[in-house]
Every structure is written in C-alpha cells, then in structure tokens.
Amino acid sequence: MDFKNVAVIGCGKLGGTMVGCLASRGFNVTAVDVSEAAVNALNNGEAPAQENGLDELIAANKEKITATMSHEDAILKSDISFVIIPTPSDKSGAFTNQYAIHAFKEIGKALAKKDSYHTVVLTSTVMPGSTRSVLLPVLEENSGKKCGEDFGLCYSPEFIALGTVIRDYLNPDFYLVGEFDKQSGDYLEYVNNAVALNHAPTKRMTLENAELAKIAVNSFVTMKISYANMLADMCEKIPGGNVDVVSDALGMDKRIGRHYLTGGFGYGGPCFPRDNVALDYAGRKLGANTILLRTNDDFNRNISPRIVERINTYLNADDTVSVLGLSYKPLSHLIEESPGIYLCDSLASMGYRVLGYDPLANEYAKQALKNTLILDDLEECLNQSNVILVTNNDDVFTSLSANDYLGNKDSVTIVDFWRCLPDEIKNDSRITYVPLGKCLDDETAAKNLSSLWN
Ligand SMILES: NC(=O)c1ccc[n+]([C@@H]2O[C@H](COP(=O)([O-])OP(=O)(O)OC[C@H]3O[C@@H](n4cnc5c(N)ncnc54)[C@H](O)[C@@H]3O)[C@@H](O)[C@H]2O)c1
Structure with missing residues (x-):
C-alpha cells in the first residue's frame, strides 16, 4: 500500500x-x-x-x-x-x-x-x-x-x-x-x-465497540481523578496525611498506575464531563446499571462547592481574593466547566472582592464573569490580593518567588491546590501556606482518628 x-x-x-x-x-x-x-x-x-x-x-x-x-x-x-x-x-x-x-x-x-x-x-x-x-x-x-x-x-x-x-x-x-x-x-x-x-x-x-471504548476511556480517567480527590479529602483529616505520598504508593501497583491520580481539583473542560455524562446516558438507555458514572459526576460537581466552603474559613469580609488559573487546566485558553471560573463566581457572589488571572484564558474569562475583575497584569493581581488561590500548576505560577506573591504586602495567604509551589514559599513566615490534600492540624486529626477504633 x-x-x-x-x-x-x-x-x-x-x-x-x-x-x-x-x-x-x-x-x-x-x-x-x-x-x-x-x-x-x-x-x-x-x-x-x-x-x-x-x-x-x-x-x-x-x-x-x-x-x-x-x-x-x-x-x-x-x-x-x-x-x-x-x-x-x-x-x-x-x-x-x-x-x-x-x-x-x-x-x-x-x-x-x-x-x-x-x-x-x-x-x-x-x-x-x-x-x-x-x-x-x-x-x-x-x-x-x-x-x-x-x-x-x-x-x-x-x-x-x-x-x-x-x-x-x-x-x-x-x-x-x-x-x-x-x-x-x-x-x-x-x-x-x-x-x-x-x-x-x-x-x-467493530464500529460499535470502538465508539464505546472511546467514551469509556475518558470516563474511566475521570473516575481516577475523582478517586484521587477523595483521597486528598481524607488525607487532610489524618495526622501527617499527604495525598501525594498515598497516590505514589497506589501508582506503584501496575493494576492502578500513577497517571491522573493526583488529587487537587475537580475535572472540567470540553471532553471529560460530557463524555462521562454521555456514557451514563448510553448505559441507562441500554438498561445497564451506570450508577458508578452518576456518582462520579455528582462527586466531581461537589468538589468546588466544598472547596469554597473550606476557603471561606480563611477569609475576612474585606479580603481581596485572587484566583490564579481560570482555564480548566494549564496551557489551555478554554474555560468550559472550569473549576477556577466556579470559584470566582461563588466567592464574588458571597460578597468578596475577587480578582482573576490566567496566562491564556483572560479574554474568555472576562466575557464569562461579570462579578470578577480579570487583570492582565499578574503583578498587579498579586499586589492587590491578600488571599491567593493557585488552582493549577502552570509554570507561570510555580516559578514565582515568595516575594512575588507578597508583592507590596507584609503577609499573604496562599492556597495551593496541587501542592506545586516551591519550598521557599511553604517555609516563609510571612506566608500562610495552605496545601490542599495535606493535613494541617495533626493533633486534631489524631483525636478524630481515634473514633475509628474506639
Ligand atoms: N478537542 C479535544 O480535546 C478533543 C479530544 C478528543 C475528541 N474530540 C472530539 O473531536 C470533535 C471535534 O472537536 P474539536 O475540539 O476539534 O472541535 P472544534 O469546534 O474546535 O472544531 C470543529 C471544526 O469543524 C468545523 N466544521 C463544522 N462542520 C463542518 C463541516 N460540515 N465540514 C467541515 N468542517 C466543519 C468547524 O468550523 C470547526 O473548525 C468532537 O467530536 C470532539 O468531541 C475533541
């Protein structure tokens, strides 16, 4: 041929x-x-x-x-x-x-x-x-x-x-x-x-097997993401808990693998959510039990509201919060089903002053968000905010120093969704560093853990 x-x-x-x-x-x-x-x-x-x-x-x-x-x-x-x-x-x-x-x-x-x-x-x-x-x-x-x-x-x-x-x-x-x-x-x-x-x-x-396999691959990957996010939630609640350590161990098992097993934030974008929903629809129409897929979708859609609730505990009424990362993942300009967009919207509707920045998605975010000020200048965004949410691990954010994040302020709170910021930032006394997926209060966690065997 x-x-x-x-x-x-x-x-x-x-x-x-x-x-x-x-x-x-x-x-x-x-x-x-x-x-x-x-x-x-x-x-x-x-x-x-x-x-x-x-x-x-x-x-x-x-x-x-x-x-x-x-x-x-x-x-x-x-x-x-x-x-x-x-x-x-x-x-x-x-x-x-x-x-x-x-x-x-x-x-x-x-x-x-x-x-x-x-x-x-x-x-x-x-x-x-x-x-x-x-x-x-x-x-x-x-x-x-x-x-x-x-x-x-x-x-x-x-x-x-x-x-x-x-x-x-x-x-x-x-x-x-x-x-x-x-x-x-x-x-x-x-x-x-x-x-x-x-x-x-x-x-x-056959054509039909291939059509099914395509959607099933994406849907399966979303279940891995959800599983990792569930582990991240649990790790925050056990003494010394660290989702990366647990995921690394799971990933060593060849039946599981490490890809897409990093707890951080829910999945979004133009493919994952809709492929999962479509597979569920197909299964239900065919009389199959697809409760697994619906649970996964519900679980994923609940991650952002839970995170908003949690972040709310770090905020004062007059805080300015900035959301870094508005696209659904790094290196993308797409904001479809993006958890970063959800964060902006929810926090702004709770009355906080919210700023947003993304290296690629700013123009789309400006059209989608009426209650968030999208800034094209990252430095200005950092200067103006006393709470900073780093929602994705874009190099643009992970390469910033502690002083960059502090800008013209004496202190700042940083929530690191993917635990991707350098140690210099984690160890800086002027920064309240909040990694998701890690335990921040071992003593309380140890007490809570005792309920498992008492
Ligand atoms: N983007 C992804 O990551 C991705 C991944 C896997 C699968 N897919 C699937 O691939 C398909 C396309 O996705 P996309 O993201 O490239 O879409 P897109 O919207 O970016 O591009 C589709 C293109 O098709 C053109 N088009 C529409 N009707 C046409 C016609 N009759 N003749 C010729 N051109 C026509 C549009 O003008 C557009 O340029 C979808 O089914 C999507 O689910 C996309």
Missing part, C-alpha cells in the same frame, strides 16, 4: 492539529472547513485554532497543506479522509450528529463522482451506533454506492489532551480502530503506522 494524499474535514482544535501533524509526516493534506477564517488561516500557513506549537507546525509544513471549503475537492484529491467536526451534547447528555450528517452528505455527493475506493474515517466522539446506523446510510444515499465495496468506513478517535495535542497525536498509547470493512481498516492502519513516532499498537474492532 502506498498513498500520500489525505483529507481532514473539520479543522478546529483537534482537526487543525491533525492537518499539521499529517503534513509533517509526509502526507499531502487537503483541509476542509465550513469556516472561511480557518481555511484562510491554513492557506496563509497559520494555525486555524489555538493549540501549543500549532502555528509553527503549520508554517513549517505549509507546502504540503491546501485548504478549501469544498468537500468535493478534498475527497476527489485524497485516498482517505478524517472527519473531525463538532458533536455537541444535547440536553440528555447524548452527543448530537447534525454537523456530522452535514459533512457526510457532502462527502457522499463527492464519492458519487469518484471512481476509486476511498476510506472515510470518523474521528469525532459519537454515541455508540452512530457511525453504522446514522452516518453510513447518509454516505450510501448521497453517493449511490455501497459501503465495503466502493468505499470504506472507520470510526477512529484520538486520545489527546488540549495543550499537548501535537505530542499526543504523534505518540499515542494505541490506535483504536473501528472498521466496517477490513480494507478500510488496512488503509487506516497504513496511515497510522506512518504517523506514529512510537510504533503504537492498534486495536481493531
């Missing part, structure tokens, strides 16, 4: 990065988007979406990239096309297919004009059954051709985290390939083997 022409349909946060990565691995990429801005950006050698390192990657590979608004152009010029369009959740929590249906109609019409075999790969996250029962018929109706004979169809999601999409895409743990027909699976495996820098293995299966 030897082909070099691929298409990417939908050039947002994930698709835009795939365009750059595929081009960097030697493929000629025709990129399609319904957004003129995205198409123009790519044709000018610029990133169509915000992602770490993407501008440079697209610029370095612009000779291999052509962008267009015509699905037909892209399908006729390529042997395989990856579809990465939005699949927003509806009220029930299920992923919707309307954008995918539009894209597949256009692809179907183009397939009608194509003589050679073409593989269509859906990468977007969908409800199990969508690829075969909803989208395959759209391709067949609009092309007048038969799937498995004239063209092939796969469902193959990516496991990437925003902020590190390029690295994750090029170095996956494994490839998840759901295939309608063997030939399309072979075509996809050929591309994957040419893309991966790390010889990642492939798991091939």
Whole structure:
C-alpha cells in the first residue's frame, strides 16, 4: 500500500492539529472547513485554532497543506479522509450528529463522482451506533454506492489532551480502530503506522465497540481523578496525611498506575464531563446499571462547592481574593466547566472582592464573569490580593518567588491546590501556606482518628 494524499474535514482544535501533524509526516493534506477564517488561516500557513506549537507546525509544513471549503475537492484529491467536526451534547447528555450528517452528505455527493475506493474515517466522539446506523446510510444515499465495496468506513478517535495535542497525536498509547470493512481498516492502519513516532499498537474492532471504548476511556480517567480527590479529602483529616505520598504508593501497583491520580481539583473542560455524562446516558438507555458514572459526576460537581466552603474559613469580609488559573487546566485558553471560573463566581457572589488571572484564558474569562475583575497584569493581581488561590500548576505560577506573591504586602495567604509551589514559599513566615490534600492540624486529626477504633 502506498498513498500520500489525505483529507481532514473539520479543522478546529483537534482537526487543525491533525492537518499539521499529517503534513509533517509526509502526507499531502487537503483541509476542509465550513469556516472561511480557518481555511484562510491554513492557506496563509497559520494555525486555524489555538493549540501549543500549532502555528509553527503549520508554517513549517505549509507546502504540503491546501485548504478549501469544498468537500468535493478534498475527497476527489485524497485516498482517505478524517472527519473531525463538532458533536455537541444535547440536553440528555447524548452527543448530537447534525454537523456530522452535514459533512457526510457532502462527502457522499463527492464519492458519487469518484471512481476509486476511498476510506472515510470518523474521528469525532459519537454515541455508540452512530457511525453504522446514522452516518453510513447518509454516505450510501448521497453517493449511490455501497459501503465495503466502493468505499470504506472507520470510526477512529484520538486520545489527546488540549495543550499537548501535537505530542499526543504523534505518540499515542494505541490506535483504536473501528472498521466496517477490513480494507478500510488496512488503509487506516497504513496511515497510522506512518504517523506514529512510537510504533503504537492498534486495536481493531467493530464500529460499535470502538465508539464505546472511546467514551469509556475518558470516563474511566475521570473516575481516577475523582478517586484521587477523595483521597486528598481524607488525607487532610489524618495526622501527617499527604495525598501525594498515598497516590505514589497506589501508582506503584501496575493494576492502578500513577497517571491522573493526583488529587487537587475537580475535572472540567470540553471532553471529560460530557463524555462521562454521555456514557451514563448510553448505559441507562441500554438498561445497564451506570450508577458508578452518576456518582462520579455528582462527586466531581461537589468538589468546588466544598472547596469554597473550606476557603471561606480563611477569609475576612474585606479580603481581596485572587484566583490564579481560570482555564480548566494549564496551557489551555478554554474555560468550559472550569473549576477556577466556579470559584470566582461563588466567592464574588458571597460578597468578596475577587480578582482573576490566567496566562491564556483572560479574554474568555472576562466575557464569562461579570462579578470578577480579570487583570492582565499578574503583578498587579498579586499586589492587590491578600488571599491567593493557585488552582493549577502552570509554570507561570510555580516559578514565582515568595516575594512575588507578597508583592507590596507584609503577609499573604496562599492556597495551593496541587501542592506545586516551591519550598521557599511553604517555609516563609510571612506566608500562610495552605496545601490542599495535606493535613494541617495533626493533633486534631489524631483525636478524630481515634473514633475509628474506639
Ligand atoms: N478537542 C479535544 O480535546 C478533543 C479530544 C478528543 C475528541 N474530540 C472530539 O473531536 C470533535 C471535534 O472537536 P474539536 O475540539 O476539534 O472541535 P472544534 O469546534 O474546535 O472544531 C470543529 C471544526 O469543524 C468545523 N466544521 C463544522 N462542520 C463542518 C463541516 N460540515 N465540514 C467541515 N468542517 C466543519 C468547524 O468550523 C470547526 O473548525 C468532537 O467530536 C470532539 O468531541 C475533541
């Protein structure tokens, strides 16, 4: 097998990065988007979406990239096309297919004009059954051709985290390939083997198993996060308790592993919460017992209110509190379901003066938060606040010194959600340092612990 022409349909946060990565691995990429801005950006050698390192990657590979608004152009010029369009959740929590249906109609019409075999790969996250029962018929109706004979169809999601999409895409743990027909699976495996820098293995299966596996991976990871947050809560209540020590021990067990087992704050962002809710919806519809998933979601949504209650005990009515970290995680500009945004909103509605700062998400936070003053100058933010909440472990915050945090004040309280600040800060007598996930009062904790055996 030897082909070099691929298409990417939908050039947002994930698709835009795939365009750059595929081009960097030697493929000629025709990129399609319904957004003129995205198409123009790519044709000018610029990133169509915000992602770490993407501008440079697209610029370095612009000779291999052509962008267009015509699905037909892209399908006729390529042997395989990856579809990465939005699949927003509806009220029930299920992923919707309307954008995918539009894209597949256009692809179907183009397939009608194509003589050679073409593989269509859906990468977007969908409800199990969508690829075969909803989208395959759209391709067949609009092309007048038969799937498995004239063209092939796969469902193959990516496991990437925003902020590190390029690295994750090029170095996956494994490839998840759901295939309608063997030939399309072979075509996809050929591309994957040419893309991966790390010889990642492939798991091939039916479309439905792959659709389920994709959501289940994300949902399982959220359970690990919740578990670590539960341990963090318990560690605060036992003498000498330290969630990092306990998690390190758990992580040594190969059945568990250390990744995503660091208690700190709840999960947020555009994928984790909604994937968990969608899996629960799918399970309930199928008559499975998914109480585990609902409990996980409830548990996660309760973390921020509990933390607000706890922080409230450190605050006086006239305090100015600053929240450092407004995106749902470091290196991201996204504030969707961000616990930092929740903190700002809640503390401000309790009457505190709240300031916010984020290295990337300030503009979005300004639009979302009417009762919080978002400052573009970190130094000013630190100067004005006597209580500082460090909600994520961005280098911008972990590289600050004790004097930076103190600014023009004599003392300051710092709540360190991820226990990520340097020892200099922890040991400074002018700073009241509050790490989450660690016990701060051994004596009381020891007394409380005695209730376990008395
Ligand atoms: N972003 C992530 O971290 C991530 C991770 C895993 C899976 N996913 C899944 O990937 C899919 C896309 O996510 P995203 O974050 O890249 O979305 P996005 O909103 O950033 O980008 C989607 C792009 O598709 C374009 N588009 C919409 N309809 C189109 C059509 N008919 N033809 C061509 N282009 C079209 C939009 O203009 C946009 O540029 C979703 O299903 C998401 O759940 C995303």
